[in-house]
Amino acid sequence: MIADGTARAIAALIAAAGRSGYGPALDALTRQAAGFDMSCAFAFNPDQSPVLIHDGYSATVDRRALRTYLRGAYLLDPFYSACVSGCSEGLWRMRDLAPDGFYDSDFAWSREVHPCISDQAGTLVEEVGFTIPLHDGFAATYSLMRNRGGQPFDAAEFAALAALTPIVGASLRQQWQHHIHGTDANPATPRPDTELVFQQAFGALLTPAQHAVTKLILRGHSSLSIAQNLGIAEGTVKIHRSNIYRRLGISSQSELFQIFIDHLVE
Known part of the structure; x- marks a missing residue:
């Protein structure tokens, strides 16, 4: 009841x-x-x-x-x-x-x-x-x-x-x-492709493979999870992560996140 x-x-x-x-x-x-x-x-x-x-x-x-x-x-x-x-x-x-x-x-x-x-x-x-x-x-x-x-x-x-x-x-x-x-409807509007959102944030500094790793880092995947998602070795993920940080002139995941957020709030 x-x-x-x-x-x-x-x-x-x-x-x-x-x-x-x-x-x-x-x-x-x-x-x-x-x-x-x-x-x-x-x-x-x-x-x-x-x-x-x-x-x-x-x-x-x-x-x-x-x-x-x-x-x-x-x-x-x-x-x-x-x-x-x-x-x-x-x-x-x-x-x-x-x-x-x-x-x-x-x-x-x-x-x-x-x-x-x-x-x-x-x-x-x-x-x-x-x-x-x-x-x-x-x-x-x-x-x-x-x-x-x-x-x-x-x-x-x-x-x-x-x-x-x-x-x-x-x-x-x-x-x-x-x-x-409804007459006051505010329909959803097209947005840039997901890939483009990330590419605009990090520019041409990263390779396609590094972009793929970056997206998963930002979403909260560990190196092991990234490796499983992309079908590559965990050691390869760690190499990509190191190269991503080097290319962007940063040293931490927090700085990577901040670059992405700074792009969104511009």
Whole structure:
């Protein structure tokens, strides 16, 4: 039996479809299952810029980070990678989608590019997200975040959220139809090819092989994971990494990340 609060939240979500209160209504439903500090929902397509469906964090974080994320930092987000690689509908913990070295990467903790990380809000303790296939090659991520000082989502909370997946999925697909057909629609715009985004950031200084390694470094893959993804030896990856740093005049992964971010914020 559905609890009274959940039933009312579902009714409110249905009534909010296509309206400005859609995001808060979606949050109100998922808060029936588990509390969280911030939320967001994006629609992703590999050939177009992300579409912000719901902004549930700008009241507490610097919007410049959101702009940088939308200009290209999303390419490093595990939820983006999951959406454009055909991830099935469901609820995921970020750590289950992220590459093996992601939590040692600068993206995971950067206040400059991750809209959910800021001095005001504090470093995240955990992020979980629904991945929802939409239409026309798009998929959505609806993320829920808890800040430092809190606790990760426990097994019971995760299960309660996961049980809402069919409702969240149907609702996001309905909202997406309102978005693309509404009179105030702001459709996704074509963006430069992913390869071009990285090539513009690092110029002609890197070879194609070094560009491939650089992208995986930035996304949080370890040398072993990069080797497995590219079908080369781990020692070869380490040689590429050394040559990348030498060609760019840097000495660390943090500096590599900063070059990429500086390109996005220009």
